[in-house]
Amino acid sequence: MFFILFTVLSFATSLLFELVEQFAGVRDFIVDFDLAAEIKLDGVKPFRMSGLLVVRNLEDFYFLVKKPDFVSNLSFAYFSRIKRLVFGAESFQDFENLEIPISSIVQAIQSALRMLQTPLVSVRSEGDYVILTFSRFVAQQLQEPIKVRLEMKDAQLRSIEILSPSEEEKIILKINNLILNAKTDEYFQLRR
Known part of the structure; x- marks a missing residue:
């Protein structure tokens, strides 16, 4: 029994390790x-959107809304060195000087990844999913306890629930395509 439990835990941990690696x-x-x-607020209110997120050097961010149709082709590009947010659609573009604390966002992501390595989070595997549940201590800090499921196929992250x-x-982020170490400069070219 111990061997089976150890094997299951090792499998889930190795999937998570592969992801972090x-x-x-x-x-x-x-x-x-x-x-x-799907959030309960006077009944269940479904929300759906599609988009493209491009990150350059963990400093510059480009976000394109694909769906819903009424805001499709709306894009945002943030250039951290000059602290400028450029936004617009196909025929319109504007900008605003804005300081977004990028280092705080990166630190939060790094903290979340480090937390996965502590006993504050239990990790188990169910089929193609790695399930993360938080300890009682962490759950008490949240307004409502949550569970996070990572869908993995062929050592690739497919969705986060x-x-x-x-x-x-629930909130489900389905990853249609993920390109690591991508060539991103073309997304940060501004119209003249």
């Missing part, structure tokens, strides 16, 4: 994704 040192990447959310305990409320 893939992202280690990556500073440029492109993610094409679909986001779906954040679920309420009852799984009635």
